Amino acid sequence: MGEVNRVTVKIAGKEYTISGEMSRDHIMRVADYVDGKIKEIGKMLPNATSVSLATLTAVNAADDYFTVLEETRDLRNRCAQLEKDSAHYVQLWDEAKKNFLQYKENAQSSLEHREQLQKLFNDKTVEYSRLSDAYEELKKQNQELRAQNEEMNQKLQAQEVSGVSSESAELISQLENKCKDIESSFFDLQMENIRLKGELDQFRKNL
Numbered sequence: 174m175g176e177v178n179r180v181t182v183k184i185a186g187k188e189y190t191i192s193g194e195m196s197r198d199h200i201m202r203v204a205d206y207v208d209g210k211i212k213e214i215g216k217m218l219p220n221a222t223s224v225s226l227a228t229l230t231a232v233n234a235a236d237d238y239f240t241v242l243e244e245t246r247d248l249r250n251r252c253a254q255l256e257k258d259s260a261h262y263v264q265l266w267d268e269a270k271k272n273f274l275q276y277k278e279n280a281q282s283s284l285e286h287r288e289q290l291q292k293l294f295n296d297k298t299v300e301y302s303r304l305s306d307a308y309e310e311l312k313k314q315n316q317e318l319r320a321q322n323e324e325m326n327q328k329l330q331a332q333e334v335s336g337v338s339s340e341s342a343e344l345i346s347q348l349e350n351k352c353k354d355i356e357s358s359f360f361d362l363q364m365e366n367i368r369l370k371g372e373l374d375q376f377r378k379n380l
Contacts, residue, residue, distance in 0.1 A: 184208045185215075185226070210234060294373065301369040308362045315355045321348060 179192045182204035191200050210230045215221065221229070325348060 180204075182208075185211045185223070207234065297369060297373055301366070301373060304362060304366055304369060308366055311355060311358055311362060315352070318348060318352045318355060 177192055177194060178197050178200060179190055180197050180200045181188055181190050182201060184204055184207055191204065193200055207230060210233050211226050214226055214229045214233065218225070
């Protein structure tokens with residue numbers, strides 16, 4: 174139990190001693206409030222008895238009390254709603270932050286994937302260029318061999334079949350075999366170029 178304060182106050186012109194555990198300032202504020210209410214009602218009802226003034230003051234004080242009580246309840250409800258809204262916004266913020274971090278991670282992953290695709294694309298471009306050069310070289314060799322073969326056939330047609338030497342026949346056979354080998358390599362290179370070109374087109378779409 175706290176210390177009991179005894180305070181002498183004046184209400185409606187009369188002195189009263191009020192005891193309580195509240196501070197002296199608090200007791201005096203309460204007394205001033207009651208005194209002010211009595212004076213306020215007394216001005217409106219100058220002929221009212223002291224009992225009527227006391228009763229009306231009590232009614233007014235009770236009205237003030239319940240008004241403040243209702244306002245306090247409303248404030249508590251608003252505070253509870255604000256706390257609920259704050260928790261909701263904090264949750265939204267956490268989700269937004271989480272989504273941002275996920276987006277940042279996905280963006281970094283996409284960037285790395287793009288860099289890998291770019292490197293692969295560059296490698297494929299170099300390979301395609303090398304094969305294209307080889308293709309052109311084989312194409313040139315094939316044309317030269319075809320020309321030699323055609324020239325040899327024309328010479329043979331100008332000679333008698335019985336007059337064909339075994340050396341010439343062997344040379345023709347070698348040229349024909351070489352032409353077949355080059356044509357086979359030429360075809361393989363052509364198919365590889367087509368495949369690489371398709372891959373390059375697909376990489377261009379992905380980049």
